[in-house]
Amino acid sequence: MNVAGEIEGVPIEDTFAEAFGMRATRLVITAETRAWARHAAVSATGFATSVIGCGCEAGIERELTARETPDGRPGVAILIFAMSSKDLQKHLERRAGQCVLTCPTTAAFNGVPKEIAHEWLQLGGALRYFGDGWQISKLIGGKRYWRIPVMDGEFVCEEKAGLVKGIGGGNFLILAADGDSARGAAERAVAAMRKVRNVILPFPGGVVRSGSKVGSKYKALIASTNDAYCPTLVGLTRSALPEGTGAVLEIVIDGLDAASIAQAMDVGIRAACHGGTDAGVVGITAGNYGGKLGPHHFHLKALFA
Amino acid sequence: MLTRLSGARIVDPAHGTQQDVRDLYVRDGRMVDRPRDGERIDRTWDAAGTIVMAGAIDLHTHIGGGKVNIARGLLPELGRQHSLAATDVCGACTIGPAPSTLATGYRYAAMGYTACFEPAMLPVNARQAHMEMGDTPIVDKGAYAMLGNDDFLLRLLADGANRAEIRDYVAWTLHATQAIGIKVVNAGGISAFKFNQRSLDVDEAHVHYGITPRTILRELARAVHDLGVPHPLHVHSSNLGVPGNVDSTLATIDAAEGLPIHLTHLQFHSYGTEGDRKFSSAAARIAEKVNASPNVSVDVGQILFGQTVTASGDSMLQCRNSRHGRPPKWVVMDIECDAGCGVVPFRYRDRDFVNALQWAIGLELFLMIRDPWRVFLTTDHPNGGPFTSYPHLIKLLMDRSFRNGVLASINPEAAAMSALGSLEREYSLHEIAIMTRAAPARILGLEDQGHLGPGAAANIVVYEPHPDPEVMFATPRWVFKDGELVAERGEVKTVICGAIHTVKPDFDRGIERKLKGWFEQHHTQSLSSFKIDDEEVCECGRAPRLAVHACRARTA
Amino acid sequence: MPLRGATCGFCGLLCDDLEVEVDGAALRVVRGACARSEAALAALGAVVDPVPRIAGKPASLDAALAATVEVLRAARRPVIGGLDVDVAGMRSVLALARRIGAVVDHAGGSIKYRNLHVLQEFGGITTTFAEARNRADLVLLVGDGWWRRFPRFVERILAPNGTERRIVTLSALDPATRLTLPKDADVLALDAPLTGMPAVCSMLNALVEERPVKPARLAGVTPQALQRCAEWLRAAQYGVIVWSAADLDWPHAELTVQAIARLVRTLNGTTRFAALPLAGSDADLTANAVQTWQSGVPLPASYANRSVDFDPNRYALRNVLARGEADALLWVSSLSGAAPPPVPGMPCVVLTRADVELDTAANVQIPVATPGIDAAGHLLRGDKVITLRLPRLREGGPPAVSTVLDLLLARLG
Amino acid sequence: MSALKFVLRHSPPSAVDVSGLRPAMLAGKSRKEIAQLSLTGWNEVHRVGDLFAVRGDDAQRIVIDGADERLVRIGAGLDSGELTVVGAAGDYLGESMRGGSIVVRGDAGALIGAGMRGGRIDVSGNVGAFAGSGRAGTLQGMAGGVIVVRGNAGDRAADRMRRGLLLIEGNAGDYCASRMLAGTTVVLGRVGIDAGYLMRRGTLVLGRSPHELLPTFNHNGWHDLLAIRLLLESLAVYGKRFQSFARSRPSLSRWLGDLGCDGKGEILIAPGRP
Known part of the structure; x- marks a missing residue:
């Protein structure tokens, strides 16, 4: 994990959330x-x-x-x-x-x-x-x-x-030591993000566990489970999870404009990191497709700007 | 008084000339071959470089009779928007969708027209028609009397009357109404509508009289032919404007059984039912039939985009089509056991599929019917558009690239369904002169009109050649009517009164006995007040003369 | 005594079956008489050799014309009113109006406009006398004065040779009128006063369209009678609604006419139905028709400023005079015997029927021939389609309107 | 810049069409040029400078001062700018206007706002018949914009009205909202006889109960409809009387008709005195 910085001791990966026009x-x-x-x-x-x-x-x-x-x-x-x-x-x-x-x-x-x-x-x-x-x-x-x-x-x-012209697919991933920690961090994030205007968190309770990647071995599917972030596949696939990660949850944000999404990500990540590693949060990252899919890139290092 | 017009190229199809350059001579309102020996030329008009044709003739234009006046009364808000200020010679008037009679005369003359024919004069309304035409200045006038929905004729036919009786009745009508021809509108249909029949096909029986339009058409065509009336029966076919009416139009041609007939505003009767919208062009089928039927002549009734008002005797179809009218106010009348009428304003829009296709169908007919002696330039004024759009229509016929340019701007679905883009024909000046001068004169039996030979009325139009035919035809340099300069470059110079053209075929006046009884039994005026004599028609029609054209009876 | 066939121009029916005995100037209807023709012919028959007058004093036609020219030359905003004239007369009126930039309106303009207004803002389905006479199986008669205004309507159109049809009368008719209705006809009488007419006509629309109205007793008409009327209307094969706009004499009566026109249009959707507005009296239709065809717009119209304009609000004779805009009045009347409205202080030239004696001295009064009496003339009949020629009945008499106006035009230059 | 002001010097003998005195026609012209413009009466042409004393220079703000009813078609065709009339305005005030505003300090004649499509007319006094209607022969009356009449209106207000807002603080005459096609008319005072005759659609709100309604209107009940609440609240910007009418938040008696003519119009009547 290429770290951009830390919030309350939680490493934040130097990556970006890739979003697209809606x-x-x-x-x-x-x-x-x-x-x-x-x-x-x-x-x-x-x-x-x-x-x-x-x-x-x-x-x-x-x-x-x-x-x-x-x-x-x-x-x-x-x-x-x-x-x-x-x-x-x-x-x-x-x-x-x-x-x-x-x-x-x-x-x-x-x-x-x-x-x-x-x-x-x-x-x-x-x-x-x-x-x-x-x-x-x-x-x-x-x-x-x-x-x-x-x-x-x-x-x-x-x-x-x-x-x-809105934007869909703003996101970040909470990497945690275990399920309880992941959920606790996600709930803190959602509660904070609900106060931000111009955005919604479309998944149940604002949280999604089934992070996805593009494509599948099955021809009929255009997306499938994000194996690199599944803790039960560590050792089977090329895992992206740092050691000690037991559960990952994602928060997806759709917003009417980029600034609102960035703001939601900011308050969400900070709330997730609240309590630091002691609260079981191992790291924060974001989902992207290498910049090929969407024109909107929300860099996590912006948190430290 | 002898006048010379010198140096013009003469386009005079009646004499086969193809743009010969020669001088024309006019003595006392008539064309003459050349001056008498030693005769002084009083005035010479230098027409070098111009193109000269005889005065144009519109054989189908609603210029007189109650219908158009109802239209004027119906649409005062449009009339008042198109005001024509008075000049030194012209009175103040308006030229809305239903133009005033004054404006009609002024504008026709300024465009080089010297004779106009009202195609739908109801016999009971003939006096008013002649009065309105009388207040239409400059141009000569004539009218076709409507028969074929009058209870007297339908009763005769239902009773199996002999042809002589029908012939006498037709002739009597021509005399009594001072008409030059006979028109039938939706044969039997206007009458059937009075019995709440809402449509009537060519072989469908009239609910009350039990006879079919086919019978009415055949017997009227026969009577007109036998009387030797020059103009064939003028036919407004069944099912005007109804998708799929191509079949009834073809049946109408067959109903004539080879006798001469003239199908009017054919565009409104050339519709198929192909395509998603169940509306398509049947111009090709119609044109093929017309090309193969030398007894048939037609006028097109081209539509042009914009606001107009339709005024027709066809109350049955006008009532039915009233739902398409814009603005949505309309009038339908049942008239005096004689006929009916319907007045429905229309706004033809180039982006509208149906309107766009109607536009294309009209042009297809013009271009697919080969013989210019049998197809006439009309918009069925004001029904398809105002007569003032004729120069534009001529340009559409003469200039293919212009035509295709307009085609590209109309409703694309309609454009795609039309064969118009593939039609390469362009009318020549010679052909335009045929269809607007020589041919109408011939088909109406007007010996002294539509040509520039000796003895003809000196109706002369002097055009300045221009690459744009619309410009050339819109404002001729000079228009002479009976030798007088009536218009110059679009401006009326002298206001005169035109003649009334009629025919008076021989007939057995015994028919009046039967008619008198009929009038007493059913009508609300007497037979004698119905009839219009020569003196009265000239007074009503402000006519300096009554031009009675010869009939050559063909009775067996 | 010589008997002459005559056509009567004194109402819009234009009966052409009259026989009149002509005895010198005296006229007597022998056949085809009615109250209106008898009264008019008696009045005209009593006049011998009427003369023009200037300020009330007899004068020659020549002098009268000269005086008229003076009035018209001085006028900047002349009005031409009256207009109960024949076609030729109206043609001359309009030529004069164009020449002097006049506003023109018919004396009965406000009455005529009740129908015209509905034509212009709704449209209409109408029929004519012979159609109604031969085909109608139901006739709804609206109003209470049609029989006085069109005395031979029943005889000539409603009930010739005992035609069977249903008749509905919508208005309180006096017993004498009721007696004139055909005896064997099936008559339904709705005795509503005029004030109730708007509501009743709207209610009939609602009933015919089967709207959920609850007709209470309405303007003295029972709900049962209204319902019955609606049933009859719907059951007709060829129904005709007849009214005379002059009867509908209350403000905004044109709205009620529109309700009637709407009723006709609705009924015509399923059966045949048509309106027959009785009009044409005092040449109102004639004047309007000639104005409309020549200029393209109907009456009332203005020929000011070398152009023509139509506007019932601005150019109605009544309004123009009330606003004090005009500075001379030319009154042209040959049929009705009506005198011009009094306009104190305004120069006034009056062409009238020969028997008219004015209360106040106009600047100029010129007697003119009445069409069908002292001159032949053409009038448009009340059903708007038929124009009849009214032959001249007797020799001598004053000149025709067109003759006088054409002389005037020639003098104006 | 000060408002361009036309002070009537003398009443013309016949009605004069002054629709030319509007911003679009005067912008960019000098006072001298404006004085040379002509206005048409009945067989007479008036120079603007002969009829009016011309002052000021801002063609976007025009004042006609000392006006009387001979001045017709004031502001006809207006599409922007402000026009103020001090005195009486003749017929056809604001005919066919599309934008801008006209304020009349005084009375106005018949047919104000005939066929208007946008903009606003305010009349402090009374107006004649056919306010918010259309010219003879047209099928639609006012089709947009707002007319506010502080005084009374004549007969046939809102006849053929197609769209827009016609607000009358005082009384309206007979046949108010006749043949109404759509739009909203509010009369805070009384109306004359037969309101809503041949009304097809649209809303007529009456501040006072009429003596009698046509029998072809059916009572629909007492309602406090959200849309009407919104409508009345939106009128607050047109003055105190409308504001207090809306604030009283009346439950309104709703009548539907004219059933002799489609019957989809509504007359809403505030409770209380007739």
């Missing part, structure tokens, strides 16, 4: 109560860990107070990422349609400011057809909304949602 949008879901807004948000961001198997990646960005939402009700901001505008349109439409429109009292608003919107996706513009001709379009404060009659009143939905 298309992203932010949706603000509100409801009469925080609970119903959460139900919709959780549902809408479910089963969205990786574009490979889910088509999109989504997560809750943060919860919003009544003062922060367009309609003065409690809300949740979610981010959705996909590989193309077309994919994003499809998944936005499905998730908003199946998980927000269906949920009592909710409304859906675009969460992307006009200034940064690269293009516009149809939100209410696509969902309105559920109204079967009874839907009403309404221009309010310069924005167009759709009012779709539903059984508890009307589902109010902004016509369009902004699309930004």
Whole structure:
């Protein structure tokens, strides 16, 4: 391991996380109560860990107070990422349609400011057809909304949602002495990273154990287990694990911009390293493909800049 | 008064001349061969370097009758946007999608047209049609009376009337309405619509009278032919604008059984149902049939992109097509046991698949029908576009690279489905002169129009050659009507009144006995107030003269 | 006494089956009479040799024309109103309007516009007299004055030779009118007052389209009657809705006309249905038709500034006079006998029917021939398609409108 | 730079089309050039300098002072800049405007904002009939932008309205929102008879209950709809009266119609006095 520096005594490898361009949008879901807004948000961001198997990646960005939402009700901001505008349109439409429109009292608003919107996706513009001709379009404060009659009143939905050029695949790996230490470090990292805006951690609990590499011996698969980091394969493969590593967990970050991802990685790594080697953290590294896959490189040595 | 026009190249297909340079002489509004011995030439127009043709003739343009006036009343917001200010000789008027009669006369004349024919004069509306034409200055006028949906004729046919009776009725109509020809619009269909029949194919029976369009077409074509009316039955076929109407159009040609017929606005009747959108060009099939049928002449009814308004007697199809209209307001009328009408504004868009293909189909017809004596330049004004776009249309016909340039800019799917890009033909000046002058005069029986030989009306158009035919045809240097200079470089110089052209075939006036009873039983006016005599038509039509053209009866 | 065939121009029906006895100037309808033709012919028949007047005093036509030229020359913003004239008269009116930059409007412009407005902002499906007479199996008559305004409508169109059809009357009709309806017809009477007409017409639309309305008793009409009416409308093979815009005399009545036009369009989707707005009286259709074809835009219009413009708000005669924009009024009237609206202080030249005596002295008054009486003329019939020639009935009499105006134009140079 | 000011010297004898007095037509012209421009009346052409005393120089800010109802089509076709009218404005104020703003300190005539597509009109006084409608013969009225009338509006306000916002603090006349196609109209005061006649879609909010609604409107219940709440809150920027109306957060009586004409419009009526 080529060490770039240490945080609380934990060696940080001089490598980089390699990330790639994605298309992203932010949706603000509100409801009469925080609970119903959460139900919709959780549902809408479910089963969205990786574009490979889910088509999109989504997560809750943060919860919003009544003062922060367009309609003065409690809300949740979610981010959705996909590989193309077309994919994003499809998944936005499905998730908003199946998980927000269906949920009592909710409304859906675009969460992307006009200034940064690269293009516009149809939100209410696509969902309105559920109204079967009874839907009403309404221009309010310069924005167009759709009012779709539903059984508890009307589902109010902004016509369009902004699309930004986001980044997917920011990551770092926590190398630990054992599973307990790895999980403890990861949970500390996730808790810290949740406070960062413009990012989501799409995997369950923000953490992924099945780090992957490109390709497989099986032709049908485009990715497979990252054998170099699997402790149970030490001795069988060309392992990348330093001695004493008993478990590795990865945190993947999708963000609306590079700075937010870098910031999330910064606070995440520092939180993971909190307690130093005594807490069982052996090292921190990041996943890349030699720079061939993505244009965005997050160098871990930036932590010491 | 003797005038000489000197040094021009003369394009006069009726006399076979191909751009001979020679002098033309006009005495008292007529062409003469040469001055009499010792006769003084009062005025010489130096036309050296110019191209001269006879005044153009539009044999199918909706310039008179209630339909266009309804269109004007329907679209005042468009009319008022296209104001023409008064000049020293012209009155203030407008030239919107349905132009005023004043603007119509001014613009036709300025473009070198000296005679225009209203193709759909409802007999009950004939007075108003003649009045509107009378307020269309400068150009000569004439009209075709619509038959084939009037209850009197349908009853005659349903009762198995003999041909002599039908012939007499047709002739009586020509006299009573002061028409020069007979038109049939969606034979039987306008009437069937009054009985809530919403479509009628060539061999489908009229729900009330039990007769088919084929019968109506055949009997009218026969009557017009036997009476010796020069212009063949003018036919607006069944199923206007309906995808797949190629079959009914071909059936319509067959229904004539070899008798002369003229198929009008053929573009709207040349549609197939191929392709994903079930709409395709059937121009090739139609052209092949027309090429092989010497009894058939056609005009195209080219569409041009932009806002226009369609005004047709075909209430059945206009009601059906009203859903495509823009702006979405329209009028349909049932008229007086006589016919009907429908007025639907249209905005043809080059990015629209159907509109783009319609545009291409029209041009395909122009280019695939070989004989310029049998295909005429029309936009079915205002239905396919305004007559003011004729110079542009001429350019599309004469200039292949220009045409292909436009083709490349229209809806690509439509462009890909059209054979237009592969058609290499370019019309020559000679052919343009045939289709806009010599041929319409011949097919209408206008002996003294459409050519520059001795005895012809001195309708002379002097063009300055220009590499762009659109420029050349839009603003001729001089336009003479009956020897008078009426327009110069697009500007009207003198406003005169044109003649009315009619035919008056012989017939047995005994038919009036039957008609009188019919009028008393069913109509809300008397037979005598229905008829328009020569004096009245000249008053209504402000005509200095009634030009009655000869009919040579072919009755067996 | 000589009997002459005549065509009556005193309402939009233009009945051409009249026989009139002409005795010197006196006129008497012998066949085809109605209240309107009798009244008009009696009035015109009592006039012998009417003369032009200048400031109320008899004058020669020559002097009257000279005085008129003076008025028009001095005017910068003239209005031409009235316009109950024949086609030739209207052609001359427009030639004059172009020459002097006038605003032109028909006296009944606000009435006519109730229908025209709907044509322009909705469209319409209409029919004509003979179609209605021969084909209609249901006729819905809206309003309470059509029988007075078009006295022979029942005889000539609604019930010639005992045609069987259903009739619905929408308006409170007096018993005398009810008696004129065909005796064996199936009649449904909806006795709504005029004020209830907008609501009833909208309700009929809703019922015909089977919207979930709950028709309560509406403007005196029971829900059952409304429902029955809707059923009849839907069951018709060829239904016709008839009204006279002059009856619908309340502000914004054009909205109700649009509701009627919409009803027709909806019904026409499945069966045949058409509107038959009764009009054409006082040559309103004639004036509008000639204006429309010559200029491309309808009345009211302005010929100011050497161009033509249409705007019912700016150029309606009433509005122009109310705003005090005009500085001379030329009133041209040959059929109705209507006098010009009083405009104190404004120079006023009046061409009128021979029997008209003005309350106040106009600058110039010139009697003109009434088409179909003292001159032949063409008028457009009330169903908008047929133009009839009204032959001249008697010799002598004042000159035709077109004659007077053409003389005037020649003098204006 | 000071606002370009046109002070009316005398009332013209006939209506004068002053749509030429707008930034796009005047920008880059000297005062002298502007004074030479002509405006058309009825058979008369007025030099701008004869009709108005011209002052100032900023063509982006135009003031017409001492205006009266003879000045028609003020600000017609406006697409940017500010136009202030002091006095009365004639008919067709802001006709077909697409942007910019017009403020009238006084009354305005009929057909204000006819066919407008964007921008804002503020009238401190009353306006005539057909506010936010369209010219005769057109199928659509106002299709965007905002009109605020502090006084009363005449009959047929919002006739054929297609889009945008028409706000009336005072009363509106008969047939308010007739043939309305879409958009939002708010009348804080009373309306005359037959509001919403032939209304197809759109929203009409009434601050006071009308005496009678058309029988072709069905009562839909009392609702506090999120969209309407958002709508009313968004009006706060148009003045205190709208702000307090929104703050009162009324549950509104909702009526749907005109069922004689598609029936997809809504009339929302605040509780309380008719």
